[in-house]
Amino acid sequence: MTRPAPMTRPAPLTLLQLAMTLALGLVTALGIAQRGIADEPVRIVSAGGSITEIVYALGQQDRLVARDTTSNHPAQALELPNVGYVRRLSPEGLLSVNPDLILAEEGAGPPETFEVLEGSGLPIITIPMGFDLPAVQEKITAVAAALDVPAAGAALVAQVTEEVEGAQKAAGLHNQRILFVLSMQGGRIMAAGRNTAADGIITMAGAQNAIDGFEGYKLITDEAVITAAPDVILMMQSHRPGAITADDLLSHPALSTTPAGRDQAVLQMDGMLMLGFSVRTGQAVTELANALATAGH
Amino acid sequence: MSLTADQINVFAGKTQLLQELSFKAIPGQLTAIVGPSGAGKSTLLKALCGDIAYHGSVHLNGRDISTEDAATLAEQRAVLAQATPLAFPFTVWEIVRLGLRGDASPTLINQALHSVDMDGFSGHFYQSLSGGEQQRVQLARVLCQSWSATRDLGPRWLLLDEPVSSLDIGQQLRVMHIARQFTETGGGVVAVMHDLNLTAMFADSVALIANGRLVAQGTPQDTLTSEALSAIYGCNLQVGAAPTNGPFVMPQMASL
Amino acid sequence: MAVISPDAPLISAGDRAPRARSLTLGLCLTLLITSVFGLAVGASDTSLWHALLDLAAGRELSLRDEIVLWHIRLPRLLTGLLVGAALATSGALLQGLFRNPLADPGIIGVSAGASLGAASAIVFGASLPMALQLGFWLVPMAAFTGAWGATLLLYRIATRDGRTSVATMLLAGIALSALAMAFTGLLTFLADDAQLRDISFWNLGSLSGANWAKLSLAAPLILLCLGLARILANGLNGLALGEAAARHMGVPVQTVKRLTILCVAAATGLSVAISGGISFVGIVVPHLLRLIAGPDHRYLLINSALLGAIVLVIADVISRVIIAPSELPIGILTAILGGPFFLWILLRQRGIVDL
Numbered sequence: 023m024t025r026p027a028p029m030t031r032p033a034p035l036t037l038l039q040l041a042m043t044l045a046l047g048l049v050t051a052l053g054i055a056q057r058g059i060a061d062e063p064v065r066i067v068s069a070g071g072s073i074t075e076i077v078y079a080l081g082q083q084d085r086l087v088a089r090d091t092t093s094n095h096p097a098q099a100l101e102l103p104n105v106g107y108v109r110r111l112s113p114e115g116l117l118s119v120n121p122d123l124i125l126a127e128e129g130a131g132p133p134e135t136f137e138v139l140e141g142s143g144l145p146i147i148t149i150p151m152g153f154d155l156p157a158v159q160e161k162i163t164a165v166a167a168a169l170d171v172p173a174a175g176a177a178l179v180a181q182v183t184e185e186v187e188g189a190q191k192a193a194g195l196h197n198q199r200i201l202f203v204l205s206m207q208g209g210r211i212m213a214a215g216r217n218t219a220a221d222g223i224i225t226m227a228g229a230q231n232a233i234d235g236f237e238g239y240k241l242i243t244d245e246a247v248i249t250a251a252p253d254v255i256l257m258m259q260s261h262r263p264g265a266i267t268a269d270d271l272l273s274h275p276a277l278s279t280t281p282a283g284r285d286q287a288v289l290q291m292d293g294m295l296m297l298g299f300s301v302r303t304g305q306a307v308t309e310l311a312n313a314l315a316t317a318g319h
Numbered sequence: 320m321s322l323t324a325d326q327i328n329v330f331a332g333k334t335q336l337l338q339e340l341s342f343k344a345i346p347g348q349l350t351a352i353v354g355p356s357g358a359g360k361s362t363l364l365k366a367l368c369g370d371i372a373y374h375g376s377v378h379l380n381g382r383d384i385s386t387e388d389a390a391t392l393a394e395q396r397a398v399l400a401q402a403t404p405l406a407f408p409f410t411v412w413e414i415v416r417l418g419l420r421g422d423a424s425p426t427l428i429n430q431a432l433h434s435v436d437m438d439g440f441s442g443h444f445y446q447s448l449s450g451g452e453q454q455r456v457q458l459a460r461v462l463c464q465s466w467s468a469t470r471d472l473g474p475r476w477l478l479l480d481e482p483v484s485s486l487d488i489g490q491q492l493r494v495m496h497i498a499r500q501f502t503e504t505g506g507g508v509v510a511v512m513h514d515l516n517l518t519a520m521f522a523d524s525v526a527l528i529a530n531g532r533l534v535a536q537g538t539p540q541d542t543l544t545s546e547a548l549s550a551i552y553g554c555n556l557q558v559g560a561a562p563t564n565g566p567f568v569m570p571q572m573a574s575l
Numbered sequence: 576m577a578v579i580s581p582d583a584p585l586i587s588a589g590d591r592a593p594r595a596r597s598l599t600l601g602l603c604l605t606l607l608i609t610s611v612f613g614l615a616v617g618a619s620d621t622s623l624w625h626a627l628l629d630l631a632a633g634r635e636l637s638l639r640d641e642i643v644l645w646h647i648r649l650p651r652l653l654t655g656l657l658v659g660a661a662l663a664t665s666g667a668l669l670q671g672l673f674r675n676p677l678a679d680p681g682i683i684g685v686s687a688g689a690s691l692g693a694a695s696a697i698v699f700g701a702s703l704p705m706a707l708q709l710g711f712w713l714v715p716m717a718a719f720t721g722a723w724g725a726t727l728l729l730y731r732i733a734t735r736d737g738r739t740s741v742a743t744m745l746l747a748g749i750a751l752s753a754l755a756m757a758f759t760g761l762l763t764f765l766a767d768d769a770q771l772r773d774i775s776f777w778n779l780g781s782l783s784g785a786n787w788a789k790l791s792l793a794a795p796l797i798l799l800c801l802g803l804a805r806i807l808a809n810g811l812n813g814l815a816l817g818e819a820a821a822r823h824m825g826v827p828v829q830t831v832k833r834l835t836i837l838c839v840a841a842a843t844g845l846s847v848a849i850s851g852g853i854s855f856v857g858i859v860v861p862h863l864l865r866l867i868a869g870p871d872h873r874y875l876l877i878n879s880a881l882l883g884a885i886v887l888v889i890a891d892v893i894s895r896v897i898i899a900p901s902e903l904p905i906g907i908l909t910a911i912l913g914g915p916f917f918l919w920i921l922l923r924q925r926g927i928v929d930l
Contacts, residue, residue: 088900106901109769110776112783114647115900117639118619129769133711134784142642204768212768238767370819393825400823406674406815407870412589417812418824429587442588464824 063123070127153222185304193311201252244276327375380473423467595874663883666857671811692721722844780906855913
């Protein structure tokens with residue numbers, strides 16, 4: 023999983039390439055394992071909120087020396103030095119905390135920064151992202167492997183799996199249509215499409231994403247809002263001044279005509295909890311499912 | 320060695336500004352271009368400078384100006400426009416220095432300022448001066464350019480577009496004297512003039528222009544006649560003879 | 576012709592050249608000090624002084640110190656110097672060409688073109704075929720292509736019969752910039768959340784991504800442009816009196832225009848490509864220098880390069896330590912510091928010199 027990730031680019035795999043990739047993967051894995059034994063990392067920078075949560079859940083927080091802006095849970099993490107926004111990390115800023123390992127979410131960057139750091143011999147492990155249970159399991163396993171605590175990792179995977187599966191079972195399946203609103207810009211709504219964390223959590227809570235026409239978070243038109251006809255609007259809780267509120271959404275002309283607008287069904291949840299896809303995902307599914315059960319219908 | 324225009328035609332869109340106009344100025348003389356507003360005086364001067372497109376040919380010191388580069392032309396002639404807009408806060412000294420060519424001595428700058436009677440102004444900002452003062456500073460710059468030219472490409476020329484238009488009568492005479500002095504040292508001067516009496520007083524040769532055509536070119540005595548002037552200006556003008564200064568032009572009250 | 580009096584004073588009132596030359600000297604010294612500062616200050620505790628002592632004693636630097644000094648701070652310092660010099664010089668050049676102290680590279684479409692290029696690369700970069708996956712080269716190259724393309728197109732539009740109309744260029748530049756901004760807007764519409772953040776961070780500018788690879792590609796061309804700017808000085812001085820007067824004084828006006836535009840497009844395009852959008856340096860620096868030592872481009876251009884470099888390196892040092900270990904985008908700093916400073920100059924100057 024170290025950079026550059028050899029498998030992430032789509033290319034027709036020949037047998038030879040496959041063999042080489044496997045070999046490379048093996049070497050990389052051995053490398054991590056060996057370093058873990060010989061020289062256990064004790065000054066770790068976590069670049070990604072979900073990674074930070076996992077490190078804490080594994081009880082390895084004493085090995086963290088810095089975190090990125092998105093790492094806001096648990097609250098103690100906020101006391102660590104902040105190395106900046108996860109996609110705009112500065113090389114000297116990272117080096118200044120004397121790390122011996124950087125755990126980076128997929129998408130962390132920029133590439134220039136990681137290139138310089140690799141030149142310094144500083145190991146960087148990229149943790150894959152994904153928005154379903156297997157992805158959470160994979161994340162936890164990868165972080166545990168990087169921290170050389172595989173047993174604790176396996177236990178955490180088992181615990182999280184049980185929580186999530188239990189929560190999903192309790193949630194059941196229903197056909198509520200949920201519109202996730204990330205933000206409003208100039209009166210337009212930025213909504214979650216397919217292949218997003220919001221889409222993932224909505225699906226896991228047994229509901230449907232009201233938007234399925236695109237991938238990622240995008241600004242959508244008023245007509246698209248009306249066509250989506252959500253039963254419930256979901257948004258992140260924010261206490262920042264100037265952040266959008268439920269009232270802002272309900273007074274939005276297009277939203278107010280939807281079933282959600284008529285029923286005033288706006289749910290707010292903590293962003294990191296809901297979208298982090300980390301150790302608290304089971305809790306997130308339960309909270310969302312409970313909220314959905316009382317909202318709308 | 321002269322400044323000549325042969326049968327030039329100038330168009331602005333479909334309007335013809337100059338028609339088959341031929342003109343000649345020789346060094347050692349002050350040649351005035353005279354005519355009513357809109358006759359094409361400034362257009363002719365622009366053509367002589369190579370500033371606008373024309374059909375026909377213009378020769379400076381025997382060479383076609385359309386084939387000469389800007390630097391070569393600048394060595395032979397300096398031009399004073401009617402008004403020179405300035406973009407940045409230059410001082411008077413700096414404006415005149417702009418005229419200085421190559422490594423010529425900066426003392427020429429003070430010399431030029433002295434000759435236009437602007438000695439004490441070198442530290443002033445150009446934009447803080449009156450219109451007449453600005454015009455004299457520009458004349459100093461033009462002189463500086465001519466004085467500091469080094470290549471020997473024939474006689475030097477000054478082309479002046481209404482050089483005295485914003486000056487009081489004392490300054491007008493002073494500027495015309497500078498132009499005369501320039502001709503006395505072998506240079507040639509071509510000046511667009513509005514003031515017929517100053518023209519009569521200082522010009523060696525007058526090109527009378529009306530409606531884009533040359534009406535006459537010759538000495539002031541030959542060209543500045545009551546008939547010719549009354550005809551092209553469309554009013555009654557009487558030309559008399561002054562004892563020392565050549566002809567003088569007197570407008571008549573009941574002239575229209 | 577003229578009699579040159581031997582006792583004419585050596586320095587004349589109104590001649591600000593001596594002042595401008597001493598300013599150049601002062602700026603050179605300041606630049607040196609600033610550069611040492613730029614190498615010595617950073618988020619990490621690597622000490623330039625200790626490193627120099629180690630080197631002098633023949634000891635090897637630790638890998639980390641070597642990385643910080645040699646691969647992070649030095650390329651970053653040099654990039655800051657070059658970008659600052661290029662932006663300020665480009666501003667001075669364009670202001671001379673357009674005869675307007677408020678002209679900046681935005682006028683000739685450079686900024687809008689670069690933004691469009693960068694945004695396209697950010698949004699479509701991931702879906703490009705393998706051959707075009709250029710890693711961190713992709714966005715800078717797209718930005719440069721956008722900047723250069725916009726300017727060349729504009730130059731084509733404004734040039735007829737071998738003469739470039741500055742007025743046409745100004746108007747067409749507004750139209751073209753609006754068009755490019757509209758397309759950038761369209762891209763932000765297509766972009767997802769992460770790409771939007773990348774676009775807005777790009778627009779804020781940063782020297783954080785500086786490395787030897789980018790520097791070695793951009794530096795020769797930027798230095799060439801800075802050198803070229805020197806020979807444009809007399810032509811731009813002439814243009815201050817208008818195109819006709821400049822031609823009469825022997826300035827090859829069309830050549831000066833063409834070189835100025837190409838020079839600015841290349842220098843700004845490269846700067847923007849390797850550092851993103853950094854505002855205000857191109858306007859404030861030349862303006863300040865004109866107030867101090869006059870608008871003579873023979874000194875203005877070199878002094879702008881020096882002061883631009885100083886300003887950007889100082890801004891970069893602040894940007895990297897003010898919220899360390901995180902970092903503030905430098906474009907925010909130059910705008911926050913430059914905006915009020917510029918207003919102050921304008922208010923102070925009002926009524927004294929009419930620009």
